Amino acid sequence: MRYPAILLPLVVLLSFALSPEGFAQPKRALMQDAHALVFDHTKISRTVENLDNGVRTTTTTSDADLLPVLQRHPREMGTLYQRGGMVRGWDPVFRELAAHSDKVDMAVEDIENGVVVTSTSEDPEVVKLIQAHAAKVSDMVQRGVPAMQEPTPLPEDYGREAATGACPAPASEPAVAPEAPVDE
Numbered sequence: 221m222r223y224p225a226i227l228l229p230l231v232v233l234l235s236f237a238l239s240p241e242g243f244a245q246p247k248r249a250l251m252q253d254a255h256a257l258v259f260d261h262t263k264i265s266r267t268v269e270n271l272d273n274g275v276r277t278t279t280t281t282s283d284a285d286l287l288p289v290l291q292r293h294p295r296e297m298g299t300l301y302q303r304g305g306m307v308r309g310w311d312p313v314f315r316e317l318a319a320h321s322d323k324v325d326m327a328v329e330d331i332e333n334g335v336v337v338t339s340t341s342e343d344p345e346v347v348k349l350i351q352a353h354a355a356k357v358s359d360m361v362q363r364g365v366p367a368m369q370e371p372t373p374l375p376e377d378y379g380r381e382a383a384t385g386a387c388p389a390p391a392s393e394p395a396v397a398p399e400a401p402v403d404e
């Protein structure tokens with residue numbers, strides 16, 4: 221049986237829209253944003269409030285060029301994760317968070333000079349991952365590139381077997397921490 225010619229482009233479009241990156245920025249652009257934040261970490265301030273079910277973070281900058289990057293980064297990373305995508309596939313916390321991204325609720329609110337992010341979960345083990353990830357972001361804000369290059373160990377009291385097999389690093393990413401800061 222022959223299918224109408226219109227079906228092929230429709231199927232291609234649909235599979236792209238449903239892919240982890242979908243119509244959002246391609247992953248390379250997301251990584252460029254992440255690296256821009258790390259390289260300019262001295263221009264960023266951040267506070268983290270640990271909640272019973274997650275975190276509320278306030279991250280700000282007085283740099284007008286960096287502000288839009290800071291405001292779109294959490295939204296775009298959150299969308300990537302919610303679509304089943306991942307970055308830093310070699311990093312235990314980022315990989316484990318990706319395996320449980322369906323249990324994370326993230327609300328992002330712009331403020332005048334930055335962004336307030338509330339990230340929560342009903343699953344207490346996922347709460348530990350959210351808090352470990354937020355601490356890692358604070359470490360990157362504080363120390364910049366060296367913090368970015370180090371893996372983030374799972375919390376000591378993490379009570380779940382790591383879902384490493386369920387969520388392998390994409391082929392485009394190295395399996396171990398790169399020596400250079402660029403880790404696509």
Ligand code: HEM
Nearest residue numbers: 254257258261277279294297298301307337354357360361
């Ligand atoms: C100084 C550098 C960075 C800043 C200021 C920053 C800022 C943020 C903020 C505000 C959030 C929302 C969650 C939270 O506040 O804890 C976030 C989420 C995220 N960031 Fe960054 N980030 C930085 C570097 C990076 C790098 C280098 C990567 C990876 C290459 C990355 C990947 C992610 C991911 C995957 C999420 C979403 C996690 C989830 O869905 O739960 N960030 N980042």
